[in-house]
Amino acid sequence: MDTAVFQKSTDTKDQLRFITCGSVDDGKSTLIGRLLHDSKMIFEDQLAALARDSVKHGTTGDDIDFALLVDGLEAERQQGITIDVAYRFFTTPRRSFMVADTPGHEQYTRNMATGASNAQLAIILIDARKGVLVQTKRHSFICSLLGIKHVVVAVNKIDLVNYQKEVFDRIVGDYVAFAAGLGFASIVSIPISARYGDNIINRSGNTEWYHGPCLLDYLESIDIAPETTHLPFRFPVQWVNRPNLDFRGYAGTVASGSIAPGDDIVVAASGRASRVKQIVTYDGDVASAEAGDAVTITLQDEIDIIRGDILTKPTERPEVADQFAAHLIWMDQDPLLHGRNYIFRIGTQTVTSGSITAIKHRIDVNTREHLAATTLGLNEIGFCNLATALPVAFDSYQANRKTGAFIVIDRYTNRTVGAGMIAFPLRRATNIAWQPLSIGKQERASLKHQKPCILWFTGLSGAGKSTIANMVDQKLFAMSRHTMLLDGDNVRHGLNRDLGFTEADRVENIRRVGEVAKLMVDSGLIVICSFISPYRAEREMVRGLVGSDEFIEVFVDTPIEECARRDPKGLYSKARAGKIKNFTGIDAPYEKPNTPEIHLRTIGYEPVQLAEQVVNDLIEHRIFNPR
Template sequence: MSGAVSDLAYRPDDLIAEDIDAYLAGHAAKSMLRFITCGSVDDGKSTLIGRLLYDSRAIFADQLAALEADSARVGTQGSNIDFALLVDGLAAEREQGITIDVAYRFFSTEKRKFIVADTPGHEQYTRNMVTGASTADAAVILIDARKGILTQTRRHSYLAHLVGIRHIVLAVNKMDLVDHDQGVFAQIVADYAGFASTIGIDEFTAIPLSGLTGANVTGPSDAMDWYTGPSLLAHLEALPVDDARQASWPFRMSVQWVNRPDLDFRGFAGQIAAGTVSVGERVRVVPSGRITTIATILGPDGVRQTATAGESVTLTLADEVDCSRGDVLAAAGDPPQVADQFVATIVWMADQPLAPGRGYWLKLGTQTVNATVQPPRHVVDVNTQGHLAAPTLALNDIGVAEVYCDRPIVFEPYRDSTDLGGFILIDRATNATVAAGMIDQPLRRAGNVHWQSIDVTREAHAAQKGQSPRVLWFTGLSGSGKSTIANLVEKKLHALGRHSFLLDGDNIRHGLNRDLDFSEAGRIENIRRIGEVARLMADAGLIVLTAFISPFRAERDMVRGLLPPGEFVEIFIDTPLDVAERRDVKGLYAKARAGEIADFTGISSPYEAPDRPEIRVDTLRETPEAAAERIVEHVIGVWSHEL
């Protein structure tokens, strides 16, 4: 095998052009199976994939030479080749002997093409495993025959089932290290069957094998003649894929791009997620509900009459309808659901825990909306399948929670559609993906609550008062002077005949927010409520002044996002901590220093200063009176420009 090369790269000298065309056509016609390998650390995932690549001749000669050199360098025992090195591409993985990132590899046999994802086994990198599982048709879950079922075995099995993988293969690896004992294999299979039934896995295929020796990987093993089932590769070659099943569902296509090269052409491009569509077929634009007809279908090969699931096409419509990126074209008589509130199962993948009530970007297909997650209904114990109470979600937690979006989204339950049921949450400040979610069902109240059109608009309210609405958001440490300056600003606005109202942090907590504590979650909810009240007051045409510590940028940005551009004015009262502490007229800093107040901003809880406030007040250089005058001049100047 030292000269093994890829079957794709192999070309005999007498292979003529017609043979090449026939070979490529046959190769293109092969079905594709995507699968992942998962399990605990050192279960042999990378070695198994390396063996599959090696035995299926998916290695070029120069790769093989490099593999042999690397194997000699790391001192491989029991074989002259360390197959794991074919997959463990990161330097850190080679040094530690573990898989960190998801490694994707392609290989092909005479019967099928494969894309395999080697996913991490260490609990710290469970988020990477979810990434690999999200597009897989099958999961090969490895178990070290010497160790049996471990926590990561349960976790990865639960996640594989959760993301909708239909084909589970239990690969009991390293059978050579237990003398190929049939009893060991039978006990592991029985233990796994008992666990699998508790999480809804009704069927799985168990195969005893050895990635190191190749036993039952691509062919049968004389050492395990008691096993009469297929080898791992033979089983993977025979697994059905879901293309036909998806093609039989109602038509669905998320609009990814509106193609408008000129005034005469307007096409809607995307990949068909489910079903089949034909020219002349009636479709519905969701969420608007407008019904129209397919005029033309354009594929990579030109105009066609039909297209089916998995194909990327551009559709033109018979009518001029409002349709843009994020909308979904669907079967007219069987459209997907629309809601702005739903229950979802969430896998938390960030080191920083979930902040209930904080705004995250929710991305589902081509839709992106602002969303908040409520405190979990429960967190799942992957070992016992018990439901545990928890105030938030930490790294690798799997929980069920309610999700609220700022506008309705088009969706289907994840069990019916992974394309329209699966979403990710993105941190608005860092753009990091923090969670993966699967929609279970819409909240009933979401379908019972509708937006009521009102004849007197916010513009009419503002015109009646002769002013432009504004939200003047004063933020800074406790004792910085927010309330003092905000009060002076409102007095000046009142003297100028402006209609305003001041919302002060302490006053609000006597009524509207009296039920909230000062934890991070309580502070987030405090600002969310104030933001909604401020928005309603701005809708009434008022100038709203708010004086709150509001320590987190994410919540201030959330309130900014509630208002039209230019209406939110962030005013940073910039006072050093030691100065604010010396002004401690309420005695709060002293209590916080003494440990009598928990989660106190500046002492035991952080304050995130604004990056680019509209107005910054340096209280060491400017008196409250001068600052108030400058703020009023700034705001009045903006109004004058608008008028």
């Protein structure tokens, strides 16, 4: 096929974006390969290479293995599985297509969700020999969450059950019963053999009992109305274009709706208003822009707009809140911890501080039952409350898939750990405002003749944190400094008496202490905190609550063997015997500070010497002047 003819033919047709999903070995990659082959979308050199690869990697005997057209990674070919999302484009006389082939293995569910996020239709493949499986249900549920409204149930490998109508009817009945509550607008079931082409391009004589369309006919004819053109106008700003003093434009892609010069415009989060002056493209000014157009918008007024802002029309504003409820798909090996700080990316806006404040329930993908949960593991789905440090503009995902979706990023590994679909704002978030105070932190600090700060001692149990911290407190008190000592054991008798020692409880323990310490810093105190605080994320969260020079991390560095030797309560021996669970250093991790402001190596030194070192470092940090 000539590439120029192919390009020209796709420019004038509407495009259907669909995804293939289902359980392992249900034939997703083979189906796409068959569609490409039978619709004449494979070039001669590709076909020759495919024939050679089928001999080397194929799983279909002497036949061409069409799955190899899509499984491009060497690991995929060696294992006979799909790992990554593979996108393929093809066209027919009636329509062009973009198809995403997604993995069937549970461990790659996150990749499947990525492929589904931009699809209009899902082909759910089901092996005729196996019927509806757990992963079939999981993928269907995720498709529903991600807003896909049209489903094709492709009962594949019908040849391996002798093309029996009874098998097909039973599987379709099972699937329709499961999917009844998923909200799909249409479910069409087709018996196919991806390997031999039954009911793919043409109707098969092997299934004379089937009277529905073949797969390609249905894909060509299904009416997928434009999803975003008629929605309210949304323009996430990707880049502020300022090449010179005479031009300021806001570049991005129209997420939904349309806009024209002269239209009134407002910045969703700030409420600042203006009017569209011109719409600029690479080919010059245009009279209007609509969903999917990449443009630069200029305004009649110079107003404060940054990357991540959403431009909208004054009468069609999105929600703006710093708390919202959302469905969340967890995509990381490490479990979700409510209260831990994560990065949230909503459209083009990145919020560097946010957290999951509550997990309302976890969803069983088989039964859709709501289950109690305190965390989410890999590939689990929950309904959660979330909070961001700053208000963000958004729509519900049901109303607008472009502005209602977000991802969650780990602050330290930069991994994408979750994907979410916003359900609704939590209105209480906008009902609380900061009450102005007449006397601030600086005034209180000046009265005490010191610079307020958090002095955060971290280290293993038995490292000597509390001993050294208490000596530092004594020395500062003798120097007429105003301090407060918060100790890990003491706060668990009151403020945190309801918390245990699970990972989630440890996160919440430090979150609460951090908020209390911040209030004490605001009162002008030097706050001495002595906590194991095993996770860097939570220590950095506390650092982020105060000024950049108001958090001093003190790493009490004592080898675990020495901590166990000193242990007067016998906690280490009990932990090693399994009598104490989640004990830091034994069956729970401790993440050492990377660059602490003060590093105390305790071997060979007495606590009083180390305390003196800390005091001297405080003077060096200009926390106070010695009298």
